[in-house]
Amino acid sequence: MLDYDVEAAVYDATRGGVPRAAAAAAAVLSLVPATAGTLLDIGCGTGLVTERLGRPGLRVFGADSSHGMARIAGRRTGDSVVRADVRRLPLPAGSVDAVSAVWLLHLVRDARAVVAEAARVLRPGGTFVATVDKDAGHDVGSDVDAVLAPYRTAEAFDRADRIEAFGAAHGLVPAGDTHFTGHGQGRSPRRVAQALLRGEYASRLTAHGVVAEKLAARLSALPGPDEPRPDPRFRLLALRRVAPGRVTRGAP
Numbered sequence: 001m002l003d004y005d006v007e008a009a010v011y012d013a014t015r016g017g018v019p020r021a022a023a024a025a026a027a028v029l030s031l032v033p034a035t036a037g038t039l040l041d042i043g044c045g046t047g048l049v050t051e052r053l054g055r056p057g058l059r060v061f062g063a064d065s066s067h068g069m070a071r072i073a074g075r076r077t078g079d080s081v082v083r084a085d086v087r088r089l090p091l092p093a094g095s096v097d098a099v100s101a102v103w104l105l106h107l108v109r110d111a112r113a114v115v116a117e118a119a120r121v122l123r124p125g126g127t128f129v130a131t132v133d134k135d136a137g138h139d140v141g142s143d144v145d146a147v148l149a150p151y152r153t154a155e156a157f158d159r160a161d162r163i164e165a166f167g168a169a170h171g172l173v174p175a176g177d178t179h180f181t182g183h184g185q186g187r188s189p190r191r192v193a194q195a196l197l198r199g200e201y202a203s204r205l206t207a208h209g210v211v212a213e214k215l216a217a218r219l220s221a222l223p224g225p226d227e228p229r230p231d232p233r234f235r236l237l238a239l240r241r242v243a244p245g246r247v248t249r250g251a252p
Contacts (some may be wrong), residue, residue, distance in 0.1 A: 018048065019183035024131075024234070025052035027180035028100045031129045031238040032058075036097035040121065042086040042114070043104030047073025050081070053100065061096075063089060087113040094123045103234075105158035106134035112166045119170035122241040128172055132160040132237045135204050137182065142229035143222050144189050151207040151215065160237055172239035179233050186228035193219040 028049070032039060036058055041050040044062030046069055053060045062081035064070045070083040084090055086101075087110065099118040105111045118128045135156055139145045156162075164174060193216035195201060202208070207215045219225075 020181075020185060021048040022052055023180040023183055024049050024102050027178050027236050028053060028102065028129050029055060030178055031176055031236060032098045032100075032127055036127070038096045039098040039100060040089075040091070040096045041100045041102070042089070042118065043101055043107075044073050044081060045069045045103075047076040047081060049102050051076045087117050089117055089121055091121045093120050096121050096126065097123055098127045098129065101128070101130040102236075103131055103134060105130055105132065105163060106156060108157055111157045111163065112169075115163060115166040115172070116170050119167065119172050119241055122172075124241055124243050126241045127175060128167065128239045128241070129236055130158070130163060130239075131234050132158045132163050133235050134158055137232040137234040138185075138187065140186075140230040140232060144187060144192055144219065144229055147189075147215065147218055147222070148192070148205065151205045151211075153204055153206055156204070160235070163237060164239070167239040171241050171243075173242055175238040175240035177235060177237045179235050182232040182234055184231065186231045188224075188226050188228045189219040189222040190225040191228075193217075193225075 039053055039058055039060045041053060041060065041062045042064075044050045044064045045066075047062055050060060050062040050073060060077070060080065062070075062073050062077060063084040063086060064073060064081065065083065065085050067083055070081050073081040082090060086104070086108075099122060101114065101118065105114060108114055115128070115130075118130075122128060133156065135152075167173070196205070196207065196212050196216050196219070205212075
């Protein structure tokens, strides 16, 4: 797992920068009702997406558990960011119209708790928008994907059906989805190999130790090892909070 306090200084430059953030923000806003007056961006990181979520009539706030990330995001957004565990937000129930979680749930083993907390702070009729199936979005049919395929885990924390089920247990029902391009995130074989050796794919691949080393060697031997493959396409799922007692489906 990355140390996000350390990663904060280089995060934007290594994750597609402004083009990626702008695409993500536009996609989030396309799923947030025009009547929403407040939006909380949880796991906001450096705030590069958060600062692009504003529109007339919509007040935007951010929350992140990393001090380094929250500090940078606060400078970007005019100090409208708090450092907080997104499973225990410092907000009263039913206090915001929308919650967004971009590139967050795939990192959180306890995604159920994050969805539950988002539902708690939403007003009835409010919308939760989150990226789902994040790792699957990187599968663009490249030679890198072919090498990794036998080692992929099927138990992604942010699998769409899991997030929908967690939401249903807390009064959230499907309200649409969309996709956007992860500009600048097309991965080269060597970049993937280096990340694999650093353990950055530990929760997504079954290759560890000697197996990971052999897999990294195979990746580095692919043609054009420093040439990025096509950019990924990410999915955003919107869930709307309904009145208490309206939903009876339970989470798995």
